[in-house]
Amino acid sequence: xxxxxxxxxxxxxxxxxxxxxxxxxxxxxxxxxxxxxxxxxxxxxxxxxxxxxxxxxxxxxxxxxxxxxxxxxxxxxxxxxxxxxxxxxxxxxxxxxxxxxxxxxxxxxxxxxxxxxxxxxxxxxxxxxxxxxxxxxxxxxxxxxxxxxxxxxxxxxxxxxxxxxxxxxxxxxxxxxxxxxxxxxxxxxxxxxxxxxxxxxxxxxxxxxxxxxxxxxxxxxxxxxxxxxxxxxxxxxxxxxxxxxxxxxxxxxxxxxxxxxxxxxxxxxxxxxxxxxxxxxxxxxxxxxxxxxxxxxxxxxxxxxxxxxxxxxxxxxxxxxxxxxxxxxxxxxxxxxxxxxxxxxxxxxxxxxxxxxxxxxxxxxxxxxxxxxxxxxxxxxxxxxxxxxxxxxxxxxxxxxxxxxxxxxxxxxxxxxxxxxxxxxxxxxxxxxxxxxxxxxxxxxxxxxxxxxxxxxxxxxxxxxxxxxxxxxxxxxxxxxxxxxxxxxxxxxxxxxxxxxxxxxxxxxxxxxxxxxxxxxxxxxxxxxxxxxx
Amino acid sequence: xxxxxxxxxxxxxxxxxxxxxxxxxxxxxxxxxxxxxxxxxxxxxxxxxxxxxxxxxxxxxxxxxxxxxxxxxxxxxxxxxxxxxxxxxxxxxxxxxxxxxxxxxxxxxxxxxxxxxxxxxxxxxxxxxxxxxxxxxxxxxxxxxxxxxxxxxxxxxxxxxxxxxxxxxxxxxxxxxxxxxxxxxxxxxxxxxxxxxxxxxxxxxxxxxxxxxxxxxxxxxxxxxxxxxxxxxxxxxxxxxxxxxxxxxxxxxxxxxxxxxxxxxxxxxxxxxxxxxxxxxxxxxxxxxxxxxxxxxxxxxxxxxxxxxxxxxxxxx
Numbered sequence: 001x002x003x004x005x006x007x008x009x010x011x012x013x014x015x016x017x018x019x020x021x022x023x024x025x026x027x028x029x030x031x032x033x034x035x036x037x038x039x040x041x042x043x044x045x046x047x048x049x050x051x052x053x054x055x056x057x058x059x060x061x062x063x064x065x066x067x068x069x070x071x072x073x074x075x076x077x078x079x080x081x082x083x084x085x086x087x088x089x090x091x092x093x094x095x096x097x098x099x100x101x102x103x104x105x106x107x108x109x110x111x112x113x114x115x116x117x118x119x120x121x122x123x124x125x126x127x128x129x130x131x132x133x134x135x136x137x138x139x140x141x142x143x144x145x146x147x148x149x150x151x152x153x154x155x156x157x158x159x160x161x162x163x164x165x166x167x168x169x170x171x172x173x174x175x176x177x178x179x180x181x182x183x184x185x186x187x188x189x190x191x192x193x194x195x196x197x198x199x200x201x202x203x204x205x206x207x208x209x210x211x212x213x214x215x216x217x218x219x220x221x222x223x224x225x226x227x228x229x230x231x232x233x234x235x236x237x238x239x240x241x242x243x244x245x246x247x248x249x250x251x252x253x254x255x256x257x258x259x260x261x262x263x264x265x266x267x268x269x270x271x272x273x274x275x276x277x278x279x280x281x282x283x284x285x286x287x288x289x290x291x292x293x294x295x296x297x298x299x300x301x302x303x304x305x306x307x308x309x310x311x312x313x314x315x316x317x318x319x320x321x322x323x324x325x326x327x328x329x330x331x332x333x334x335x336x337x338x339x340x341x342x343x344x345x346x347x348x349x350x351x352x353x354x355x356x357x358x359x360x361x362x363x364x365x366x367x368x369x370x371x372x373x374x375x376x377x378x379x380x381x382x383x384x385x386x387x388x389x390x391x392x393x394x395x396x397x398x399x400x401x402x403x404x405x406x407x408x409x410x411x412x413x414x415x416x417x418x419x420x421x422x423x424x425x426x427x428x429x430x431x432x433x434x435x436x437x438x439x440x441x442x443x444x445x446x447x448x449x450x451x452x453x454x455x456x457x458x459x460x461x462x463x464x465x466x467x468x469x470x471x472x473x474x475x476x477x478x479x480x481x482x483x484x485x486x487x488x489x490x491x492x493x494x495x496x497x498x499x500x501x502x503x504x505x506x507x508x509x510x511x512x513x514x515x516x517x518x519x520x521x522x523x524x525x526x527x528x529x530x531x532x533x534x
Numbered sequence: 535x536x537x538x539x540x541x542x543x544x545x546x547x548x549x550x551x552x553x554x555x556x557x558x559x560x561x562x563x564x565x566x567x568x569x570x571x572x573x574x575x576x577x578x579x580x581x582x583x584x585x586x587x588x589x590x591x592x593x594x595x596x597x598x599x600x601x602x603x604x605x606x607x608x609x610x611x612x613x614x615x616x617x618x619x620x621x622x623x624x625x626x627x628x629x630x631x632x633x634x635x636x637x638x639x640x641x642x643x644x645x646x647x648x649x650x651x652x653x654x655x656x657x658x659x660x661x662x663x664x665x666x667x668x669x670x671x672x673x674x675x676x677x678x679x680x681x682x683x684x685x686x687x688x689x690x691x692x693x694x695x696x697x698x699x700x701x702x703x704x705x706x707x708x709x710x711x712x713x714x715x716x717x718x719x720x721x722x723x724x725x726x727x728x729x730x731x732x733x734x735x736x737x738x739x740x741x742x743x744x745x746x747x748x749x750x751x752x753x754x755x756x757x758x759x760x761x762x763x764x765x766x767x768x769x770x771x772x773x774x775x776x777x778x779x780x781x782x783x784x785x786x787x788x789x790x791x792x793x794x795x796x797x798x799x800x801x802x803x804x805x806x807x808x809x810x811x812x813x814x815x816x817x818x819x820x821x822x823x824x825x826x827x828x829x830x831x832x833x834x835x836x837x838x839x840x841x842x843x844x845x846x847x848x849x850x851x
Contacts, residue, residue, distance in 0.1 A: 214799030
């Protein structure tokens with residue numbers, strides 16, 4: 001019905017523009033103004049249940065911890081760095097060396113990093129013992145356990161040096177250490193000196209002053225923060241930051257329109273954005289391709305989906321470019337690795353050739369060859385990620401109907417859907433993938449036997465070997481080639497889950513905000529260099 | 535009277551036990567648990583870690599054992615700890631209860647004021663254009679869901695250039711900001727209550743004004759205002775009070791959505807999030823709190839009949 005009402009125009013030509021927009025932020029005019037001072041209010045859509053970084057991967061926790069904490073290695077940000085582009089920059093580690101065999105990483109800590117002046121840590125310098133204690137705790141029982149799976153030993157030869165030895169080469173280790181969940185805590189967080197559920201003691205640009213659940217999280221400048229801008233000016237620029245958990249979309253829109261929110265964070269579609277632009281013509285329109293993508297899981301325990309030809313037929317039935325244009329109004333065509341990782345996903349033309357060129361006649365022929373000339377019916381479990389997501393599911397439903405396959409939509413909430421996925425209790429499931437920042441995360445979570453998102457039970461020794469191989473390729477170009485090879489292998493031999501679409505992600509900011517560069521990782525890494533124009 | 539109150543209170547406790555059991559079982563029948571949610575965004579979580587976390591929360595135990603542990607805690611006054619935040623549930627409920635009670639009491643007061651007022655006026659203006667308008671309005675507000683009314687209020691305020699101040703402030707911290715934050719959701723909640731009350735008040739008033747004792751009072755020369763307010767309204771109030779009690783229950787359920795729309799950190803918001811995160815201990819405690827409030831309000835309504843009608847008071851005595 002949806003498709004019948006809406007014209008389907010190809011917008012291949014618009015995609016390069018979107019890709020440019022992905023890296024684009026509104027240029028700030030040169031100002032003589034002192035950037036220091038002021039306050040910024042950010043809205044988010046979730047509370048922090050607690051502040052223990054080892055307890056959950058929850059956005060509400062890690063986005064807030066990012067203002068008060070640091071990682072050993074950080075994400076560089078700036079106008080010349082793309083939303084999904086990982087460029088390592090020193091965090092608590094001032095420098096690092098990787099041994100030739102790729103099995104030993106030696107980090108030198110910065111001498112000027114001190115903990116915030118909060119008891120019981122009370123402003124003492126950061127030492128290698130803090131890093132060792134944090135990583136050991138993460139390896140033992142933290143949600144970060146998998147990120148450190150390749151790490152064999154963590155030692156501290158002296159107060160300023162940390163050495164990690166690996167049991168196998170893992171070229172993504174540096175990015176794993178910069179992962180959004182890898183905050184370094186003081187040793188006192190692990191010996192019972194304070195409760196890390198409720199107390200935040202970090203080294204970051206702001207000190208968490210107060211957190212009222214459902215109301216606001218407030219931060220004040222950390223005068224002892226080590227960060228400097230490129231001119232040697234002390235960071236952060238802002239005196240205060242306030243994060244407001246506004247859970248209702250309309251309430252968030254009203255808060256932004258009223259100027260009570262400076263930086264928007266959270267879901268927003270193009271229509272709502274246009275409404276904001278009408279009310280606030282000067283707002284900064286920052287757009288990126290989302291770091292998540294919709295994916296269609298086909299459970300091989302349901303007989304038709306065990307057949308590769310059937311999965312290929314379904315892939316050929318779906319008009320993704322039409323879906324992206326009509327339902328989302330922008331974004332990027334999905335891939336085995338999502339399009340936000342533009343250096344690692346297959347080139348756009350190739351993704352369009354593999355996933356964006358529907359051919360219903362060929363799809364019907366494949367179904368006939370597989371023994372389903374008259375099509376078949378299945379239960380289509382759709383996780384409720386919001387209106388647009390459900391419309392994506394309806395679009396797919398209609399595409400499949402055109403090749404004689406009937407999908408009966410069954411809506412479930414996200415937690416229930418994830419549980420059904422893990423139990424394999426579904427025929428086909430449509431969900432939104434986690435916000436991954438590395439191709440390796442896509443591979444290891446989707447295709448390794450027993451992995452957390454391997455809802456289709458894939459156990460392909462060739463694929464497993466390829467995934468493990470890419471983790472050890474030190475040469476950047478060679479690894480890139482292997483990552484592409486894996487994606488092509490998945491297309492030809494696995495076709496499960498079917499990647500669908502990565503939506504356009506909108507990050508509006510008020511006109512007087514400068515230096516705001518949204519990044520794929522949580523914790524607002526560009527915020528220390530944000531300032532308010534007078 | 536005291537025996538009556540005790541009997542109702544005991545019945546109320548039995549209802550609470552039934553509610554507790556139903557909620558405990560029902561929420562566990564929904565697929566997914568808090569561990570799924572806590573680790574949902576991680577690509578690097580192992581199945582063993584998921585199992586470890588479930589065991590740490592006691593979610594791997596049989597459901598009957600989980601219920602006995604929880605019920606034992608309730609009896610000793612311990613609501614347990616939130617699976618999501620790790621904080622004591624009693625502290626979370628306590629913090630969320632005040633905004634919800636404030637919102638609910640304001641809404642029911644506004645609803646009673648508008649509803650009974652409109653009902654009396656409609657009865658007085660029976661058959662006139664004013665009566666028609668009031669009846670039409672009551673039908674409209676009965677038909678509009680609270681969710682939509684809330685969104686409409688928020689949008690309407692923006693259209694006239696008024697925005698509710700953020701973030702939420704308690705009455706003790708900033709009374710004026712608090713008033714602005716609570717009055718509009720209270721209004722949105724109250725209109726449905728007012729609509730129901732006005733229709734009932736109108737019909738009860740019309741029924742009573744036709745009674746012999748009203749004609750007798752009129753014959754005695756009682757003024758119109760005395761007749762309607764002193765005699766008719768007082769006698770028409772019993773069904774209205776009953777409805778007020780049931781409306782309070784509806785209104786409480788309405789806070790779940792309205793608090794979210796207006797960003798009020800109340801019990802409704804807490805329950806909404808707890809359901810989304812499968813925070814079992816908070817869901818159970820929040821539903822019990824809602825149940826307890828509803829039972830107390832209904833008990834008060836039952837007791838108030840005696841205050842309004844001496845015949846009931848005497849019968850219970």
